[in-house]
C-alpha cells in the first residue's frame with residue numbers, strides 16, 4: 001500500500017495519474033495546504049520543503065523499511081522503477097524521458113505557478129498595479145515560450161520524450177492542459193501539436209481517474225475571511241514563517 005499525502009492540484013494529480021496507470025493500491029492522506037497542514041510535524045518529517053505531494057511506500061523496492069519521498073518528479077521516477085513501466089530501465093531513451101521530467105520540474109511547473117500567482121492571486125494581496133503588471137508579463141511570457149518548446153517537440157514526436165507515452169507526459173500534462181487559462185484559450189490554435197497531445201493524453205482512463213482523485217477535498221465554500229487566511233498561509237511564506245511552524249511542530253511533538 002502507498003500513502004499519498006495529497007491535495008487535488010496539478011502536482012498532486014501527477015502522482016495519482018501514475019498510480020492509476022500502474023494499477024497500484026494507494027490511499028489519499030489529505031494535506032490541506034490552505035489550512036496549513038504542510039507545516040505539521042508529521043508532514044514535515046516526510047516532506048521537509050513543506051510542499052505536497054509526498055508518498056510513503058509501505059512495501060518499497062528498497063528493503064523492508066517504509067520509504068518516504070517528496071518531489072513529484074522523484075516520486076514518478078521511483079514508481080516507474082518499482083513497476084518497470086513508463087520509463088525504460090536502460091539505454092538512451094531512459095535519459096530522454098528523465099530530461100523532459102526535469103524540464104517540467106524546473107521550467108513549466110514553476111513558471112506556471114508564478115504566472116498563476118501574479119495573474120489570479122496577487123491582485124488580492126498586492127496594491128501596486130505596476131508590480132502586478134510586471135510579474136504577470138514576465139511569467140505569462142515564460143509560459144508562452146514554454147508552450148512553444150512543447151509544440152516544437154510534439155511536432156516531430158507523438159509524446160513529449162519520443163514515440164511512447166511516459167512519466168514525462170504524466171508530469172507535464174496536468175500543468176500544460178491549464179495553460180489556456182493563463183495565456184488565452186485562443187493559444188490552442190497557435191500551438192496545434194500541443195493541443196493534439198493534450199487531447200490525446202486527456203482520453204486515457206487512468207488520467208481521468210487520477211485527475212478525479214480526492215476532487216471533493218477542496219470543495220468547501222469559504223467566507224471572505226477564510227479565503228484571506230488561506231492566502232496568508234500560502235502566499236506569504238518566508239524562512240521566519242517556516243521556522244516558526246517547525247519550532248511549534250517540534251514543541252508539540254515533545
Ligand SMILES: N[C@@H](CCC(=O)N[C@@H](CS)C(=O)NCC(=O)O)C(=O)O
Pocket residue numbers: 009010011012033038050051052053070071072073105109233234
Ligand atoms: N516541485 C514540487 C512542487 C510541489 C508544490 O508546489 N506543491 C504545492 C501545491 S501544488 C504545495 O504543496 N504548496 C504548499 C505551500 O505553498 O505551502 C513537486 O513537484 O512536488
